[in-house]
């Protein structure tokens with residue numbers, strides 16, 4: 001509840017700022033300021049959208065409309081946590097969460113990033129989540145599609161770039 | 176140049192290009208620089224780059240051709256045709272020249288898949304011309320996706336065995352201007368820089384840093400949506416196009432701030448994902464250009 005009150009305040013603040021920006025734009029004589037103000041308006045609007053999505057999700061979980069609202073199965077244990085839209089890039093992902101899960105190559109092959117599934121790939125026996133990685137738009141990357149073991153491809157395309165792997169959330173091990 | 180430019184100077188694309196043009200004109204007038212001969216070869220491709228160049232402004236293409244370079248040969252723009260045109264090409268090789276090449280080099284059957292004319296009664300292949308002219312050029316500009324890395328001409332299954340220009344001229348320095356097509360500013364700006372100040376600074380893939388240094392994703396007006404995970408589900412949505420297959424996050428070039436067709440708009444500005452046309456490996460490495468099954472959620476699959 002306290003959260004919701006804070007979000008309401010934040011939205012009100014953004015709306016006030018947007019009103020002010022629109023007023024400034026309307027009375028502006030020095031056009032060099034225009035791009036900055038427009039950018040701020042744009043940012044404010046997308047934050048408002050983000051917050052309203054969050055509120056809508058919150059409302060859905062408090063007053064479930066239909067019992068069959070399942071998306072893809074959430075790892076159990078945090079059921080009362082609302083499905084917040086993923087924030088990318090995810091700097092502090094709960095890596096410890098469930099990264100001991102094991103995958104066979106067949107199981108891995110179902111995580112293609114399609115039809116609501118996450119996108120996973122394996123490198124050196126570790127399974128990584130690339131669903132929201134910027135370089136993997138539409139779960140594809142330089143001709144590679146998610147759901148496979150790319151140990152060799154990684155070694156040939158990103159030799160000496162272990163740091164890339166360090167930034168990816170680990171979801172488990174390939175067995 | 177008359178005096179220095181003091182701040183606040185305008186930093187728009189138009190203003191910068193305009194300054195380059197007027198500086199070049201001034202220097203030409205004072206004979207500080209000389210017009211240089213330019214040979215523009217069109218090899219295995221669609222001539223899309225030359226079409227794009229005709230859309231240039233500040234400097235516009237006609238201006239560039241008439242006042243900054245001495246165009247010795249251009250398949251699309253010259254009046255001469257047939258053997259007469261090829262004669263001009265061969266004669267131009269005697270002096271110093273800048274070589275600009277668009278289109279890939281077709282290797283199959285010793286280059287016979289791409290013939291650019293007849294010389295001494297025999298077909299002159301693109302492969303022959305690229306090697307011969309490339310070896311003797313003072314500077315080489317590889318223009319567009321096909322010339323820089325094979326591009327669309329080299330897309331699978333690549334029936335003509337097309338490759339980028341560097342492959343047939345492995346030891347020559349060249350400036351690479353990837354893009355499908357090249358933006359007129361990237362080509363004309365690079366050429367103006369070459370004439371005024373010499374070769375521009377390039378990255379490790381030979382792309383001029385002045386145009387190719389920032390990731391599209393880092394200058395994209397939809398970035399706030401990406402950072403908050405708000406994604407478009409279909410073409411036309413105004414949010415981040417990542418889930419539809421946007422290649423802005425792997426493509427380094429200045430489209431978001433430069434824009435196209437006289438700097439009026441660009442793909443993401445028109446609600447369609449970036450297809451990574453200025454990334455090496457385009458188009459195969461940038462496929463799929465659009466994908467709906469990453470946004471569609473199928474329940475109980």
Ligand code: HEM
Pocket residue numbers: 121123128133135141142143144150151153154157158164165167168424425426427
């Ligand atoms: C076919 C082989 C591959 C090629 C040609 C390739 C190419 C590239 C290129 C060119 C970039 C840099 C984009 C830029 O910032 O300019 C990149 C980034 C990236 N690649 Fe690959 N890649 C390949 C395989 C892989 C594999 C197997 C993985 C799996 C982990 C991977 C993960 C990434 C990630 C996460 C980034 C973003 C790095 C960052 O945040 O800076 N790549 N790739």
Ligand code: SF4
Pocket residue numbers: 391392393395396397398399401414415416417421422423424443449
């Ligand atoms: S639309 Fe493309 S370039 Fe823009 S923020 Fe989204 S992924 Fe990045």
